[in-house]
Amino acid sequence: MRVRYITHLSKLDGLTLEERRRLEPVAARYAFRLNSYYERLIDWDDPDDPLRRLVIPLENELNEWGDLDASHEASYTPVRGCQHKYTDTALLLVNEVCGAYCRYCFRKRLFMNDNDDVSLDHRPGLRYIQEHEEITNVLLTGGDPLVLSTRRLDAILNDLAAVPHVRIVRIGTKMAAFNPYRVLDDPELPKILADYCDSGTQIYVMNHFDHPRELTSEARRAIGVLREAGVMMVNQCPIIRGVNDDPRVLAALFRELSFIGSPQYYVFQGRPTAGNEPYEVPIVEGYRIFTEANRQVSGLAKRARFAMSHRTGKIEIFGVDDSYIYMKYHRAHRKNDYGQVVVALRDDCAHWLDQLTVVSGPRSAARAAADYRPWGRGGRPRLPATPF
Numbered sequence: 001m002r003v004r005y006i007t008h009l010s011k012l013d014g015l016t017l018e019e020r021r022r023l024e025p026v027a028a029r030y031a032f033r034l035n036s037y038y039e040r041l042i043d044w045d046d047p048d049d050p051l052r053r054l055v056i057p058l059e060n061e062l063n064e065w066g067d068l069d070a071s072h073e074a075s076y077t078p079v080r081g082c083q084h085k086y087t088d089t090a091l092l093l094v095n096e097v098c099g100a101y102c103r104y105c106f107r108k109r110l111f112m113n114d115n116d117d118v119s120l121d122h123r124p125g126l127r128y129i130q131e132h133e134e135i136t137n138v139l140l141t142g143g144d145p146l147v148l149s150t151r152r153l154d155a156i157l158n159d160l161a162a163v164p165h166v167r168i169v170r171i172g173t174k175m176a177a178f179n180p181y182r183v184l185d186d187p188e189l190p191k192i193l194a195d196y197c198d199s200g201t202q203i204y205v206m207n208h209f210d211h212p213r214e215l216t217s218e219a220r221r222a223i224g225v226l227r228e229a230g231v232m233m234v235n236q237c238p239i240i241r242g243v244n245d246d247p248r249v250l251a252a253l254f255r256e257l258s259f260i261g262s263p264q265y266y267v268f269q270g271r272p273t274a275g276n277e278p279y280e281v282p283i284v285e286g287y288r289i290f291t292e293a294n295r296q297v298s299g300l301a302k303r304a305r306f307a308m309s310h311r312t313g314k315i316e317i318f319g320v321d322d323s324y325i326y327m328k329y330h331r332a333h334r335k336n337d338y339g340q341v342v343v344a345l346r347d348d349c350a351h352w353l354d355q356l357t358v359v360s361g362p363r364s365a366a367r368a369a370a371d372y373r374p375w376g377r378g379g380r381p382r383l384p385a386t387p388f
């Protein structure tokens with residue numbers, strides 16, 4: 001099926017002239033992109049439709065809030081287009097375009113004109129990976145690697161498969177949600193992926209479904225095609241205000257994903273990224289939503305962790321009581337931090353570790369909190385804790 005890309009709000013019949021006029025300045029700051037497949041999934045009669053909220057700009061994105069690189073990815077970039085934060089995993093940012101642009105994206109800086117995070121030439125990153133034998137996993141990301149042609153993707157996979165210590169290549173993609181025809185209309189894609197899986201490089205597709213309505217019959221078929229090719233499938237997404245911040249919606253997503261063989265892997269606390277204020281949910285509320293969603297699903301549907309991709313590591317949030325928030329380093333840049341528990345005073349307005357008062361835990365966490373400089377007009381909000 002022919003799927004058309006839409007890069008101007010003026011091409012959207014679902015918006016009134018007045019809406020287009022108001023939203024143009026937002027799209028001028030944070031790029032807008034949609035496609036005709038996903039456009040049809042939106043209920044244009046509902047201004048609060050979750051899929052509309054996912055891709056259509058909101059005026060309050062222009063509120064001063066957050067950082068463009070909230071997880072300090074630049075400091076883990078040894079060569080252009082390659083990030084290396086955790087010992088065994090490296091990232092190759094191979095593309096700066098996606099099937100559509102999520103308004104809450106934490107990498108929206110890539111879609112701005114002057115970024116040098118992505119490298120369309122993967123060879124410098126490849127050389128870095130070749131020289132680091134501890135790297136067993138490579139994540140292709142961007143942008144969305146499945147926007148690349150199959151030929152280009154094949155060339156990158158071929159180079160990675162030739163590195164003996166690389167055993168897993170992950171493809172981080174939202175194409176099954178944004179445009180499943182990318183998979184359904186290209187028989188060559190599952191064929192090359194099957195060849196890599198058969199010859200010893202396991203391919204994982206890290207899907208990105210945010211809402212159960214994205215699991216259309218086409219999306220489910222695309223997942224089936226990739227699974228048949230021998231690809232392992234998981235899903236990851238953040239909790240997004242107005243999209244999946246209802247435990248029933250998140251539970252339905254977890255449940256359906258477990259049924260189609262792409263179970264939830266991580267649920268992320270939204271990063272405090274510039275432009276993302278309208279989409280963010282505070283940590284305590286996010287933990288409650290995650291816990292209540294898990295309560296409604298089977299064991300296989302609730303294996304995900306609720307985590308913050310902080311600059312010091314991936315910090316799992318595993319408990320909240322009347323006084324404290326309990327966290328643990330699930331991945332850590334500094335090896336000694338791995339497994340360490342972080343306890344912080346409960347703050348129902350805090351969105352990020354840096355805004356919390358850490359009362360016990362490794363120095364990295366305490367320092368992050370101590371170094372905190374308020375972003376935007378919200379500053380460092382403190383409200384009395386309410387019963388959980």
Ligand code: SF4
Nearest residue numbers: 098101102105143174
């Ligand atoms: S698919 Fe991923 S990288 Fe692309 S806009 Fe959405 S969140 Fe950002």
